Amino acid sequence: MLDVIIALMPCVVVSVILFGFKALVLYATSCAGCVLCEYISRKIMKRESTVGDLSAVVTGILLAMNVPVTLNPLIILFGSVVAIVVVKQMFGGIGQNFVNPALIARIVLLTSFPSKMTNWTAPFAYLSGSADAVSSATPLADNSNISYLKLILGAHGGCLGETCAVAIILGGIYLMLKKVISPVIPCVYLGTFAIFTLLSGNDVIYGLLSGGILLGAFFMATDYTTSPINFKGKIVFALGCGILTFVIRTFGALPEGVSFAIIIMNILVPHIETLTLTKPFGSKRRTAKNG
Amino acid sequence: MSAKNNINVPFPKKPYKTHGGVHPHHNKTTSGVESVIMPPPEYVTISMNQNIGADCIPCVKPGDTVYLGQIIGDSDKYMSVPIHASVSGTVEKIIKQRDPAGRISDAVVIKSDGLMTPYLDLKAENPQNLSELTDTVRQSGLVGLGGAGFPAHIKLNVPEGKDVDTLIINFAECEPYITADHREALENSWDVFSGIYAFKDIIGIKRVIIAIENNKPDAIEVLKRIADNPTYDPDDLVRILVLKASYPYGAEKVLIKACTNRVVPEGGLPSDVGCLVMNITSVSFISRYIKSGMPLVSKRVTVDGSAVKEPKNIIAPIGTSVKDIIEFCGGYKSEPKKLILGGPMMGVAIADDSECIKKNTNAILAFDEAESSLMRETACIRCGRCAQSCPMLLTPPLIEQQLKLNNLDELKKLDVMNCMECGCCAYSCPAGKHLVQMMRNAKAKLRNVK
Known part of the structure; x- marks a missing residue:
């Protein structure tokens, strides 16, 4: 888990630079909320504390990355209660949650506070003095094109962690080098999405760099607990994520589809696993079928 | 016509793909140290449960004088191998003993006279056909020396109708620490080859693959030099296959896949896919037995681990206690927290050092507190x-x-x-x-x- 936190650090740093001190407040509130919820719920359930495994901190950081900087810290505190208490601990704690806690929390916040969750600010707005002076749209909702360079560097409106492509990819590469995640899910996810976008005649690079798809592909879809164990299962899972993201973005009413796509595939994981179970070495039953 | 043309099964150029495996530290520190023959201990306790299958029944009684290589236990069951006295001396008593797995079996305790006088009836053998070969191997007391202890004569007794064309010599020795096979190959490389030639034709083997992990470059070189020399291997039937060190290459089914790309069916035997897998020490022992008639009475054992003062390979009589062997290796360096018979991955932890070595023991490992601590168990996060x-x-x-x-x-x-x-x-x-x-x-x- 420490590796994941290290990998998330570039994003955290960049978002604090882009959106100012308020971003740091959100990160701190979210993490503190998650850790506290984890501690208290384990205590109430009379189980061994699992705060030390740092998984609550990761959830906290990821949750904060999924909200705009203008959000009231109290709302994100509510989000962390949803993530840790409802999604994680009520299902048995680490390793037992069937969906990604941070993503469910984001969706709960999005449906409960739709306007507050989509109140984007342009980067560096905090420098001009008044926090709500300049509002800006996320590139997905905004039809005026933002240059690729701005997208890569993150100098555009959006959630805290999703704007800067370079920082996300840097973190993703770190995780792959440390062998914490395998490249299968991010590559297949992004690849599928890119192919479908290309076929539909949209701008592939714009699609990949905007919105939360990079953050989702590297940090959300690769979550061990909510993705399939086997190699084949991982491919099916990532394919599904890619297609659903494309479908929701292109045909859905929402501008963003990453969180819903990943959540839907999370729910399907047990079935994917049953269908893609590896054939044991020399297994009689299944070799007979194959001839 | 040269026999070369008879090879209808080509040799693999590189190992075939296998799944999985892990890479523990090799820790094969004893591979460069020549094996030392241990003098007979005062007492040996020879368990009557030395192989997979039936236990032997002692055929000596307290007070009997026994000689080195004399049969002291046998059984009429199919899955059984006779057991021989590993020292000369007097039978002290026959005891009931509980092995580390909890099974109770007889054990013969022999007080050594220190002379190692061989039994007079031992004679060299020259098996000519399959039934003579399996009889000979059974009489030698050989069980699979890789660790499992499967009776070797049953392995060699290929069922009729099964066409076994490939002999795989298992020299992966993939378990960390253990170097007993490595030393055997270096010290008795000729025996390996004469062992192969002793039974190759009887079984109808068309190719012999010696599978070695690449962490034993000296052994690879020595065996290659013999295998590639037309004088010793005129038909070029024996070749070396170097495997990239990975655990568990030494597992029979994995090794067969790596060497031949054949998959042993679930519940099946290597002979189902035309293979015979033998440990390298077993093969060279067969050669020595045929020449000398001396049955399996001693075993090379790697003594290693952080609590052992002088790690090395020793050749000890079967039935020597772990305590005696470790004392012979300079004793304990620090208090041993964990004693293991066999390798760290698949070996059996034993309660104390009064346990005695068996035919299939290939290592004794003693670890101090720092190396034997267990990780705290936490929840599965399905990392895969x-x-x-x-x-x-x-x-x-x-x-x-x-x-x-x-x-x-x-x-x-x-x-x-x-x-x-x-x-x-x-x-x-x-x-x-x-x-x-x-x-x-x-x-x-x-x-x-x-």
């Missing part, structure tokens, strides 16, 4: 490392789930019985889960249903 490392392509987290639910039908579907308990899953588990024990429980549950 266990499934990735499983050479049998099983999925331990799903198996654990079904075991908790006591869902035997699902367990059967997940092919739990395929597990060979190599320990790769537990080794790679970041949550420190005791997955091998879990798999054993699952297997035991299924076995009890049948």
Whole structure:
């Protein structure tokens, strides 16, 4: 888990630079909320504390990355209660949650506070003095094109962690080098999405760099607990994520589809696993079928 | 016509792909140290349970004088191998003994006279056909020396109708620490080849593959020099296959896949896919037995681990206690917290050092406190490392789930019985889960249903 936190650090740093001190407040509130919820719920359930495994901190950081900087810290505190208490601990704690806690929390916040969750600010707005002076749209909702360079560097409106492509990819590469995640899910996810976008005649690079798809592909879809164990299962899972993201973005009413796509595939994981179970070495039953 | 043309099965140029495996530190520090022959200890305790299959029944009684190589226990069961006195001396008593797995068996305690006088009836053999060969090998007392202790004569007794064309000499020695086979190959390289030639034609072997892991470059060089020399190997039937060191290459089914690309069916034997796999020390022992008639009475054992003062390979009479052997290696350096017979991955932990070595013991490991501490067990986060490392392509987290639910039908579907308990899953588990024990429980549950 420490590796994941290290990998998330570039994003955290960049978002604090882009959106100012308020971003740091959100990160701190979210993490503190998650850790506290984890501690208290384990205590109430009379189980061994699992705060030390740092998984609550990761959830906290990821949750904060999924909200705009203008959000009231109290709302994100509510989000962390949803993530840790409802999604994680009520299902048995680490390793037992069937969906990604941070993503469910984001969706709960999005449906409960739709306007507050989509109140984007342009980067560096905090420098001009008044926090709500300049509002800006996320590139997905905004039809005026933002240059690729701005997208890569993150100098555009959006959630805290999703704007800067370079920082996300840097973190993703770190995780792959440390062998914490395998490249299968991010590559297949992004690849599928890119192919479908290309076929539909949209701008592939714009699609990949905007919105939360990079953050989702590297940090959300690769979550061990909510993705399939086997190699084949991982491919099916990532394919599904890619297609659903494309479908929701292109045909859905929402501008963003990453969180819903990943959540839907999370729910399907047990079935994917049953269908893609590896054939044991020399297994009689299944070799007979194959001839 | 040269026999070369008869080879209808080509030699592999490089090993075929196998699944999974882990890479523990080799720790083969004793590979460069020449083996030392241990003088006979005062007492040996020879267990009557030395092989997979039936126990032997002692055929000596307290007070009898026995000589080195004399049969002291035998059985008329099919899966059995006679047991010989490993020292000359007097039978002190016959005791009931509990082995580390909890099974009770007889054991013959012999007080050594220190002379190692050989038994007079021992004679060289010259087997000409399959039944003579299996008789000879049975009389030699040989069991698989790789660790499992499977009776060698049963392995060699290829069932009729099975066409075995490939002999694989298992020299992977993939377990960390152990170098007993490595030393055997270096010290007795000629025996390996004469052993191969002694029974190759009787069984009708068309190619012999000596599979070595690449962490033994000196042994590879020595064996290659003999195998590539037309004088010693005129038909070029014996070749070396170098494997990239990875645990568990030495597992029979994995080794067969790596050497021949054939897959042994579940519950099947190597002969089902035309293979015969023998440990390198077993092969060279057969050659020595045929020449000298001296049965399996001593064993090369790697003594290593952080609590041992002078790690080395020693050749000790079978039935020597761990205590005597460690004392011969300079004693303990620090208090041993864990004693293991065999390698660290598949060996058996023993309660104390009064345990005695058996025919299939290839290592004694003694670890101090720092090296024997266990990881704290935490929850499974389904990272999938266990499934990735499983050479049998099983999925331990799903198996654990079904075991908790006591869902035997699902367990059967997940092919739990395929597990060979190599320990790769537990080794790679970041949550420190005791997955091998879990798999054993699952297997035991299924076995009890049948």
